[in-house]
Amino acid sequence: MGNDNVKKILLVSFSLSIFCSVLVCGSAISLKELQQTNKALDIKRNLLISSGVINSSVTEKEKILKAYERVTELAVDINSGSVADDVDTKKLDARKLAKVAGENIVLNSGDDLAKIKTISKVSKVYLVKNSSNQVEKIVLPIHGKGLWSTMYGFLALAPDTKTIKGLGFYEHGETPGLGGEIDNPSWKKQWVNKVALDGKNNPQIVVVKGQVDHSDSANYNKVDGLSGATITSNGVQALVNFWVSDNGFGPFLAKYRNGEVL
Ligand SMILES: Cc1cc2nc3c(=O)[nH]c(=O)nc-3n(C[C@H](O)[C@H](O)[C@H](O)COP(=O)(O)O)c2cc1C
Secondary structure, three states: OOOOOHHHHHHHHHHHHHHHHHHHHHHHHHHHHHHHHHHHHHHHHHHHHHOOOOOOOOOOHHHHHHHHOOEEEEEEEOOOOOEOOOOOOOOOOHHHHOOOOOOEEEOOOOOOOOOOOEEEOEEEEEEEEOOOOOEEEEEEEEEEEOOOOEEEEEEEEOOOOOEEEEEEEEEOOOOOOOHHHHHOHHHHHHOOOOEOEOOOOOEOOEEOOOOOOOOOHHHOOEEOOOOOOHHHHHHHHHHHHHHHOOOOOHHHHHHHHOOOOO
């Protein structure tokens, strides 16, 4: 058969396309597990950065896993705030469960500050302990709508359950330079020592439009807005307030304050 034979051309093209498809599918399948492992490691790294355990220059797997030994994962029943000891936190995927009927809570639009519609009935909470095994920080997984995307991150609280010790996002699709400034270290630093709950344990964070006078102690609940990104800023305010409220981790935080969480 000559090289210009139509049958031969078709046969070679077909064989080549089958070969390439197998190659692409094979690599996608074999790399999937590695991608998932790397994603899980990145989430741990972000949790540790948000809670001030490591700084953002740490990228080595061994260092991240070593630092993560200080973290105890709890499964928390959102409605009651109780720790669900029968749930294996290693297998708990609240992001997935939020979409599963029966496993989720459907939020009334009036309660849905973070604009996320549904949340998992059970979610992880992380306790960061010091070398004397005392809880230094309570870390809550948080998420909510910005302008373009759902922003996923962590909020670290002091053991008083009110004072913010860190905030960070590990996944979002806001515009770099505008809403994407939620990743700016100097903006994130402003959150440290702001007080998320008022005297009656109601959420009170305000992300203002413009700048806050941080030297004024009356501004203990206020953070600067991101310029040109009011919608993202409002989204962060709403999601922080949602997750510390009674519709989010409020019942768990109340139990923690009452000494009912070991
Ligand atoms: C290309 C483009 C990207 C934008 N990205 C964001 C964003 O990530 N977050 C946000 O709040 N606003 C973003 N905006 C601006 C919003 O459309 C809106 O104008 C803005 O939130 C108003 O806030 P301001 O009062 O701070 O200007 C973007 C606008 C454009 C044109």
